[in-house]
Amino acid sequence: MSANVQTPKAVVEVTAADLQGPGVVFCPNPKQTLWSNHPKVYLDVATTGEARCAYCGTVYKLKAGEKVGHGH
Template identity: 75%
Template sequence: MSANTATQAPAVVEVTAKDLQGPGVVFCPNPKMTLWSNHPKVYVDLSHEGEGKCPYCGTVYRLKAGEKIAHGH
């Protein structure tokens, strides 16, 4: 299989509760991504499964083991 036909696995970014931008939400692209790979900012919801995927670049955001999402009202 050549490099052109190989599929690359999506990046997985583990986040902590303090990385969340709201109740169970992170945004993509994240600040660590390189400028050339930027796409429109989207919010990825982690509150249901503890994991979410960016619809643009496929990056998977996952809450680190043991981290809890604060549900304040």
């Protein structure tokens, strides 16, 4: 038997400028096609550097070297 490991549908690299509010991105993102839409969810990328959408499995990763600011 093989282990049941969920591979991401896609990996989307984001920059600090792509983050909204307190360091989140939303999924589905504007680049995804209409047929794959699900309810909009906000994913915290700033805390750990990545987040996975529970609906579609897309992983959002902060690009290497990006710094998340804590104020504007």
